[in-house]
Amino acid sequence: MAFVELDDVSKVFADARGGTGLLTLDHVSLSLEKYELLCVLGPSGCGKSTLLNMIAGFEHPTSGTVRVDGKPVTAPGADRSVVFQQATLLPWLPVCENVAFYHKLQGRSKKERQELAQPYIDLVGLTGFEHHYPAELSGGMSQRVGIARAAARLQRHPDGRAVCRARRADEGGNP
DSSP states (O other): OOSEEEEEEEEEEEETTTTEEEEEEEEEEEEEOTTOOOOOOOOTTSSHHHHHHHHHTSSOOSEEEEEETTEEOOSOOTTOOOOOSSOOOOTTSOHHHHHTHHHHHTTOOHHHHHHHHHHHHHHTTOTTOTTOOGGGSOHHHHHHHHHHHHHHHHTTSTTTHHHHTOOOGGGTOOO
């Protein structure tokens, strides 16, 4: 059984101005095994984000089914993390606390949160920026904070070990 599966998925968005529907995904089927990497390429407006939003549980297909780990996706879930196109950092928290936010919600101490977050801050090349606020970061740096936050969130998930083994390309490492 595939880990992520889309079966004959279509999505039509209502176009209130035109009085018609906008077909965004048309009978898409795909399956991914656990730890398999997929690159989705296409022009603006072709449905890339819609497809990812369905897997995340933010959008629902007009027809067809989306499953993760054999279960239908009906809403966002704690078993999935998302790095948005636009950085979605909490502006009142520094980098370290943004990365460790999930662990704060879990009631972990500040010291433990810092220890949990630091490897991911290092991984995305933001060592030295732990106490900087989002307004003090470039757009690319903000995106890397979001990536670190998603990876740190998965750290305590049973399958998070794969994330922990990741290495930055400039360190010559391989996952």
